[in-house]
Every structure is written in C-alpha cells, then in structure tokens.
Amino acid sequence: MIDLRQLQALRAVQREGSVTRAARSLGWSQPTVDYHLHNLDRLVGASVLERTKRGSTLTPVGVLVLDRGEEILTLTDRALRDARDLAQMGRARLRFGTFPTAAAKLLPSIVSQVADLGIEIDAVLEEVGPLVAHMNDRTLDAALLYSVPGYALPLKADLVTTEVLRDPLMLALPEGHPLAGRSSVDLATLLSLHDERWLFGAGQDDPIDTVVVDAFAGAGHTLDVAIRTDDFQVMLGMIAAGMVIGLLARLASGPSHPGVVLIPIDDPSFARAVLLAAPPESPGGQPSTAVRQLAAAIRHAVARSEHPAAG
Incomplete structure (x- = not known):
C-alpha cells in the first residue's frame, strides 16, 4: 500500500527539481526522502525519478503516480481539516464554488439553510471554466456549474453531477427594437438577427455563447461580437443604450x-442546465451527506427565487 510520505516526497521533488531541495522543503533528511522514493519504486515496479547531476525529474510512471497521488493528498488534507473543524466548532465545512449570477440570487439562502444543519460554507466565486478545474483537482468539495445541450463540461469521469435547475435563456433587446413587443421568438426569428451587434461573455468558451454561435453558424451566419463582459450591470446598460443585443439567463434577471x-x-x-458537481463518497457512490444537504438547499433557494411569496 502507498505510504502518504512517498507521495509527499515525490510531489516535493517534482516542485523543487532535486531530492536535496525536496528534503529541505519538507524539513526531512535527504536519506529519508530517498528511502520513501526507493520504496515507491519497489511498490510500482519501476523508477519514478530520472536522476542526473543537474537534478531529478519524474519519469512517465512518476507523473502518473503523482497525478493520482495529488488527489489522495488533497483529500487527506481536507479530511484532517474538516475533522478538526468539527471537533473544535461542532460544524462541518464545505468549500463550495459557484458562478457569480447564481451566487447573487441563491447563495445567501443556501448559506442560511445549511448553517441550520451545522454546515459552514466557504464560497468561491468563479466562472465555469475555473470552477471545473477546481473540481477536477479536488480543491472544492462541490460546485454549482452550468452547461447547455450538446456541450458537456470537461469534468473528470468520477465526479457526480445533479441537475438542480433548468434555466431558460432570454433574448435581451433594447426597448425600441422592432422585436421588443414579441411575447416570444422562435429559432427562425432569432436567426434573423444575424446582422445585429452582439454582446457575449468575457470568456471565449462560455457555453451560452457557444450555443448561440453554433446556431447561427449552422444557418451560414457569423455574428458581430461587439462587446465582451461578465459584468451584469454593464450588459444591461449596453443593451438599454441600443449598442448591442444578447442572451441572458432567467436566473440572472430581475423583475424589471x-x-x-x-x-x-x-x-x-436555448436553456442551460444548472448542475451541482461533487465527488462521490466511494467509487460509484453518491456524494457525501453534507453535499446532498447542500443540493436540497440549492433547490429550495431556486424555488424561493422563482416564487418569493412562497418562501
């Protein structure tokens, strides 16, 4: 069985570039680092390091071991930290990531609900791309993400996703636009707007923007993307001024x-699936009890946001 110290030694060599510097960074002796690395060699049946006079680098086997080992070390650190939090404060702590529009609408209600269950939220606000990266490297316990039909998020296969909301996308137009009086638009009407100036998100790979670009490309049109921003108030201001048109998710919109x-x-x-992503407690299993309680709190917060009088 792998000893955590073997993984710590391998990670330190990868970071420092030599066994000597790795030992110094860990506060161990060099023979101790060598001992754990040689035991790791014997365990996997191949060398995990390529040693030269200039230093040490990981072999392909070592890279593979460390890639898996980073998850083990991260989970171990978090288990100790969570256990200490629970012992000292009587509360469990969840590192929870969410995209900004969901945070603005839902996070206060979510935090309030799970606090009553003894769960403390450490919130991280990022766009979807960075949140996916955090989930893949296990630096978050759970994250609220979104995707659109036909565009899967690049999450690792062992992460579990649960849909908590189907969020329609709305065509956002200035009040004086010829289509502003419509109660709805179909795809053909939407595609007729190919000569308009469009507003997109700041990131080049936003799922909402991708579904728009692909829909117009399928009809032989390339859009004029005049402005890119993730600032919701800037979006509204530019659209109200008649400078651009765009799509907004219903979750992000207010009453007026x-x-x-x-x-x-x-x-x-033209709808996005809002998903809660989390690792399972065991391979093929469900997320932890705390994450399932978080999912229930998110659904309740969504219901309250859609029907405020019922909250």
Missing part, C-alpha cells in the same frame, strides 16, 4: 430592467 426587454426563446436548445 429599465430600457431592456427580455423575450423567451421557443427552442429547448
């Missing part, structure tokens, strides 16, 4: 936005 009209799109492709 002066100068802006939001119109539903009659096409199921």
Whole structure:
C-alpha cells in the first residue's frame, strides 16, 4: 500500500527539481526522502525519478503516480481539516464554488439553510471554466456549474453531477427594437438577427455563447461580437443604450430592467442546465451527506427565487 510520505516526497521533488531541495522543503533528511522514493519504486515496479547531476525529474510512471497521488493528498488534507473543524466548532465545512449570477440570487439562502444543519460554507466565486478545474483537482468539495445541450463540461469521469435547475435563456433587446413587443421568438426569428451587434461573455468558451454561435453558424451566419463582459450591470446598460443585443439567463434577471426587454426563446436548445458537481463518497457512490444537504438547499433557494411569496 502507498505510504502518504512517498507521495509527499515525490510531489516535493517534482516542485523543487532535486531530492536535496525536496528534503529541505519538507524539513526531512535527504536519506529519508530517498528511502520513501526507493520504496515507491519497489511498490510500482519501476523508477519514478530520472536522476542526473543537474537534478531529478519524474519519469512517465512518476507523473502518473503523482497525478493520482495529488488527489489522495488533497483529500487527506481536507479530511484532517474538516475533522478538526468539527471537533473544535461542532460544524462541518464545505468549500463550495459557484458562478457569480447564481451566487447573487441563491447563495445567501443556501448559506442560511445549511448553517441550520451545522454546515459552514466557504464560497468561491468563479466562472465555469475555473470552477471545473477546481473540481477536477479536488480543491472544492462541490460546485454549482452550468452547461447547455450538446456541450458537456470537461469534468473528470468520477465526479457526480445533479441537475438542480433548468434555466431558460432570454433574448435581451433594447426597448425600441422592432422585436421588443414579441411575447416570444422562435429559432427562425432569432436567426434573423444575424446582422445585429452582439454582446457575449468575457470568456471565449462560455457555453451560452457557444450555443448561440453554433446556431447561427449552422444557418451560414457569423455574428458581430461587439462587446465582451461578465459584468451584469454593464450588459444591461449596453443593451438599454441600443449598442448591442444578447442572451441572458432567467436566473440572472430581475423583475424589471429599465430600457431592456427580455423575450423567451421557443427552442429547448436555448436553456442551460444548472448542475451541482461533487465527488462521490466511494467509487460509484453518491456524494457525501453534507453535499446532498447542500443540493436540497440549492433547490429550495431556486424555488424561493422563482416564487418569493412562497418562501
């Protein structure tokens, strides 16, 4: 069985570039580091290091071991930290990531609900791309993400996702636009807007923008992306000024936005799935009890946001 100290030694060599510097960074003696690395060699049946006079680098076998080992070390550190938190404060702590529009609408209610269950939330607000990376390297316990039909998130296969909301995308137009009086638009009407100036998110790989680009590309059109921003108030201001049009998710919208009209799109492709991603407690199993309680709190927060009087 792998000893955690073997993984710690391997990680330190990868970071420092030599066994001597790895020993110094760990506060161990060099023979101790060599001992654990040689035991790891024997355990896997191959050398994990390529040693030269200039230093040491990981072999392909060593890279593979460390890639898996990083998850083990991260989970071990978190298990100790969570156990200490529970022992000292009587509370469990969840590192929870969410994209900003969901945080603005849902996070206060989520935090309040899980606090009553003895769960403390450490919130991380990022766009979807960085959140996926954090989930893949296990630096978050759970994350609220979104995807659109036909565009899977690049999550590791062992992560479990649960849909907590189907969030329609709305066509956002200035009040004076010729289509502003419509109660809804179909795909053909949407595609007629190919000569408009569009507003997209700041990132080049935002799933919402991707579904729009691909829909227009399928009809032989390339969009003029005039402005890119993730600032919701900037989006509204630019649309209200008649500078651009765009799509906004219903979750992000409020009851009214002066100068802006939001119109539903009659096409199921123009909706995003809001997902809670988390690792299972065991291979092939469900997420932890705390994460399942978090999912229930998210669903309740969604219901309250859609029907405030019922909350």
